[in-house]
Structures are given as C-alpha cells and as structure tokens.
Amino acid sequence: MKSSFPTRVVAFLASAALLSVTACSAGSGTSSGGSSPGGGQDLSIGLVAEPASLDFTTTDGAAIPQALLGNVYETLVKQDDSGKIVPSLAKSWTVSADRKTYTFDLVDNAKFTNGKQFTASDAVFSINRVKTAWTISLKSAMDVVSAATAVSPTKLQVTLAKPSNDWLFRMTTRIGAMFSETGVSALATAPVGTGPFKFSKWNRGDSIVLTRNDDYWGTKPNFAQITLKYFKDATALNNALLTSTINVIGTVQAPEALSQFTSNSKYQVIEGTTNGEVLLSFNNSRPVFKDVRTRQAIRMAIDHKALLDTCWAGRGKLIGSMVPPTDPWYEDLTGIAPYDLAKAKSLLQASGAAGQTLRLRLPTLPYATSCGQVVKSDLEQAGLKVQIDQLEFPAAWLTTVFKNADYDMSIIAHVEPRDLGAVFNAKYYTRYDDPTLQADLAAADAGDEATQVADMKKAARRLSEQAAGDWLFLLPNLMVADKDIKGLPTNAITEAFDLSKLSR
C-alpha cells in the first residue's frame, strides 16, 4: 500500500525524462546546421561586440566599419592585405608636383543599391559631408582638404591646403566611404552603398544579414548571404563554432582556448597581424615619468616574451615601437630596450623612482586584465610598487583615464592604423610632449614617399629610445573557420572585414 505514492512519482519523473530525451534525439539529426542553412550559398561569421548603430559617421567603434566598410560602402582607394594602397572606386590617380592636387579616375559602372549611378559628384558630396555632418573625431583627417571638384562624371579633383601623405591613407578608412546624395536619410538603420553586399536585415541583439548585390560593378561575391552573428563572450563564440551555429570565428577572444580547434581536423586556424599595438601607456605629465631613466627601466623590467606567453598564449608579435609590420616604415625595434632586470633596478635607483607606488588602471578587457598582473609582478621585481585598479570599459575607462588622464599607467590596444602621431602627443592621454617627434612626423607627412618612410622610421625609433610607453605586443589576427572556407584575410590591418572574397 505504502509504495503506491512514490512509485507514481518515479513513474512520472521517468516519463518526463523520457520525453526530454526524445526531444533531444529529435534534435540530433539537424542540429549540426544550426541557424545557418550551411549550404554552399550561405555563411555565418561569429564576431564580438555588436554595433550600437549602423551609422559610423556619428557613432564611433570598430564594429560598424568592420561590418559595412568594403562590403556595403566602398572607398576610392583601399589597402590590400599587405598594407599597400590600391584602386577601388578610383581606377587610378595622380598627384601633382606640389603634392597638393589629387586627380582620381573613377569607375563608370558603379551603382548604389538605391539604383543611382555613382559619379564624381557623389564623391564630392561624400568628402564635403565629412566636414559638415560627421561628429566622430576621425573626421578631422578631412580638414586638410580645401576643395573637391567633379571635373566630369568620372573625374574627381581634390585639392589639399598643404601636402599630406596621411590624407590619401585616411581615404582608405571609413572617412573615405562613398555615400549617395539620396541615400543618407537613415544611415543608422538603412545604409546605402556601392559595395558587393547589400544591407539586408539587423536582428538587434543577434545578427546582421548581408546579401549579395547582384548589380555589383566588380567581381561578385560567392556567397549569396552572409550573416554576422554577435556574441558577448569568447566561450559562447567558441561553442557556436563547435556546434556549427557559425562557420567562422572572426576574431578569437581567448587564444588559450584555441587548442580545442588546432587539435581538430574539422577546423583551420589563421594567424596574422593587426594594427592593434597593446600599449602599456605612461602618463608622461606625472613627475615620476619625467625622467627618461624611469621609463626605460620599466621597459627593461618587463620580460616581453614571457608576458606574451602568459597572458596571450604566445600568440602575437613583439614590436618594440608603435609600428606594425604591415606599415612601410616597420623595423624590428625590440632590441632597443631588451629585458635586463639588473639594469632596470639600477636605472630606477638612479632616477629615484625605486620604491614608488604607481597606479595601473586597467580597462575591463581580456588582454588588459591578464597582462596587467604580469606587468605588476615584473615591475615589483625591479623595485616599484604597483596598485591595480579595474575600470569598466568603455565608459568608466574613457572618462577616468582617457579624458581626465587620472592614472599613472594603463594598458590598452590602439587599433587605429598609423596612429603613432595621434597617440604620442601632448593633448592625448599619454601627455607625451616632444617637439622633435612632432617635427619628424610633420616632415614625414609633407614629403614624397621615400621621405615619408625615412622620417617615420626616425620617429618610431625616437619613440622607442625615449620610452614614451611600452609596447607589450601586437595583437594577432586570429581566426578559426571550418576547414573548407577559403579567402579569409591573413592580416586584419584595415577597419573592414572583406567578405567578398570568401568561398567554400
């Protein structure tokens, strides 16, 4: 008699369990497809950090150009995988002898997705609009333009106020994006460009869907539809690839977890370089950093190779200054301040900084958090005291460290291309005031290509010798993808993620 009640409960639980097992096995047949149909026509790419808006003219952040630049919007000139400036919407261009006038020959068969033909007057409109309607700080790169004129529908002339090599380079970034005069009414939700893909749908909180632009003027993409799926953390991203919800991890966020892919023949791992210099920044306006010996001591106290192994699984490149290998003026400058604990100690004694407490204020980003601990322990070995503060990124870090320069040291990756001059100047949060450096940079910008390379080399070397900061390492471009995906870029050196060359 007594057993009847528990028996029923057990029977009930057992049937519930059975039910759930049937539900599970019903799923097993098709779950490998995930939410992407997985055929030859579609592709799903996992990325981190969904854009907040689709309008990169008024909202900053790398996520928007990553999705749209080169895919939906195109520029007159672009960078290839090795960093060279090559034609895009401009077939060719010439520079006048005084280096102030650029004449572009434009392609004659490009069309915006709203049906309008792309002409030189759209280019004039786009260039002028940067100065009038854009709000993000990058727009200042367009200040040097004094006039843009449409000579004919396919000929554009741009006059600069002074010679600037940097201007043409910046035209490969988002400020060079070509907009349609009739296509800028709803940039935040309905982008219109000439690119190989059309913006199709934004499932907020989940994904952005791009479809092939069948009227594209250039080589048409292989995939009819590419979904960019956004994940909040590395584990979810990895799991999505492991369960075939996505086909590609666009940016690996946890290199220490890569082994689950490298050991599996279903996947390929791609490693190249980026523009992301992970900088241990110094607040150069603080008395303790006025003495070059203190700054050099810090660089020599850090065992960079060991640091990279510990905090980024050995993936990445040691650079020794603010230049990635894909820039024409790159030199290996890691020899300027080699790891030398004894020398670091004596330099600190000489400068009087030994025993001082430095505040290392870290943004809540994976590489900063993990490398911060190594930096602390290395510097404490050399005789400094280090106090670590975590600041929520972006908001709290931006206000405290970046705007108010209320810090001694911080760690952040500077991912802007060719940002040496932007990062090391008196107005920036590094508060690095060096007239010699500024003079070198100005000469580099105004001269011809050979002068530019020579002067930039000089600037990079000076920066490293002066120890204006310490370059912990260059972030690697790490991607994992299904074995059969082709056309993934080895290096990620532009803001754009070129999807048009991908195929299976």
Next chain:
Amino acid sequence: MILRLIERTAVFLVSLAVSTVLVFAFMAILPGDPARVALGVNASDAAVAELRRQFGLDRPLPTQYFDWVGGLLHGDLGTSYVSKVAIGPQVFDRLQVTLWLVVAGMIVALIVAVPAGTMMAARHRQVSGLALSAVSQIGVAVPAFLAGILLIVVFAVKLGWLPANGWTPPAQDPGMFLKQLILPALSLGLVQGAVLTRYVRSAVLDVLREDYLRTARAKGLRPFHALWRHGLRNAAVPVVTVLGLQLATLLIGAVVVERVFVIPGLGSLLLDGVSNRDLLLVQDVVMVLVLAVLLVNFLVDILYVALDPRLRASA
C-alpha cells in the same frame, strides 16, 4: 476583501512611483558620459558638449526626470541615444523573448518541484527522502549561469544534441525554437525547481500534520489519496506566494541566462545598454523589470486571498 484590494493597489502604485525616482537617480550617478562613449576616443570637448545638448543631458535633472516619467505615462519610452531607434518597440520585442524563457523555466521548475517536494515530505524520515533533500540542496547552491554552462558543455558541445546558443522566434521555425529553448529553460528551471522543492516539501509537511488529513486517513483513504484530495490545495497557498517571488528571481535569472545562451531578450538589451551608456534605454528596461516584479507580487497578494478562505474572512 475589498479593503484589502484597495490597500494592495495603493501599495503597488506608491512602490511604482518610488521606483521611478530610484531608477532615475541611479542612472544619474552612474559614471561615464553617454556622449563621450558614442563619439569615442579623441572626441573634442566641444563635440561632446554638442551631443550632450542633442541628447538633452544638459537640462536640469528634475526636468529630465519629469520628461521621462511623462513619456512613460503616455507609453512613450523615448529614442535610444546610441542606435537612434525608438525604444518602446525594441523593449516589447525583447520582452516577448524573455517571457518565453521565464514561462518555460517556471514550467520546468514546477515539473521538478511539485513531485519531488511532495515525495520528500511524504518520505521525510526515510533514506530516499533524505537523499532527494540533499540533491535539492546542491541544486539551490548552483547559480543558473553555471548550470547553463554545464548543460552547454554536456548536451551541446560533447553530445551535440542541442544548439549551444541562439534564438529563433516560434513563428519562424517552431522546431528550432524548441531546440534552442530547452537548455536555457532547463538551466533556469532546474535551479529554481530546487529552491521551490524546499518550499513544497515544508508546505506538504505542514499539511500532513493537520487534523483534517489525519481525519481523512482515519476515514480509510490511502496516504496519497488523502494528500491529493485534501492536502495539496492547502499546501498550494504558501507555494503560490513563493512562486510569485520566484517569478521575479526567474526574471533576473533570465538576464544572466540570456547572456550565456546569446539570446536577444531583455537582459542582453539591458547589458548592451549599460556598456554603451545608453542611459534612457537602461532606465526604460529597468523600469519594465521593476513593473513586472511589482505586478507579480500584487497579483500574488490577490491570488493568496482568493485561495485561502481564512484570509478572506479576516480581511
């Protein structure tokens, strides 16, 4: 009864009003300038000031508060600082997703808790009851996100039975919807179920000691039938109260579980809003969550009275 209804309604409305002030005040003291986050590094102070003006952040705080509450009363949640899209429809879309999760989680919790709790009570002096008790104790200690991660590792990554993350609306693909719902619902529901089991157990134990149950047993009813016919309805009264409170916990748990399973619900909207300093959006989402919790408690209070005639008499 009527008096109690009026009293509860008044408490509900006052709590709601007070929470608007609190939510607004918390947003106001949150560090980080929305305009600077939107414009990014290198933005000039002039540009930031101009954007603050566009957002209306340069107005006095009381003005901002009354504008916001005034909008809420008209059902206007405003426009996001960051995405420049109306917030109302976004919150409504995301709320539907979160509700599916909460409801599914609640169903799982009940399926676990009612039989397990009843059995634990009925056999509370036997080894099997004690063993169940211990298992539920472990369940109580496991946070929902940990349960989620474990479920993903086992059922998605190792066994490949179910997707690890993602969300498909039921209207679009019901099969995929169910597959993607199972693991999040389990991670929410199992943990909540373990908590609920404890309450069901003690409620049933209390009922078992009641005179009327002894009477029923004396009349010759078998223990289970006695409990079924006379006990469970009475045991339901305290359990419903807890259920209401748990619904609030489930809502908060869903915020975390959405993150683990990459589900575009209210929780992920809230987290994105916080990191983008999309203050108006955060204010709105928090208010919706607060409203939901207060509403549930209000309804539970009323249901409580309806379920238990003794309370009706005393009121």
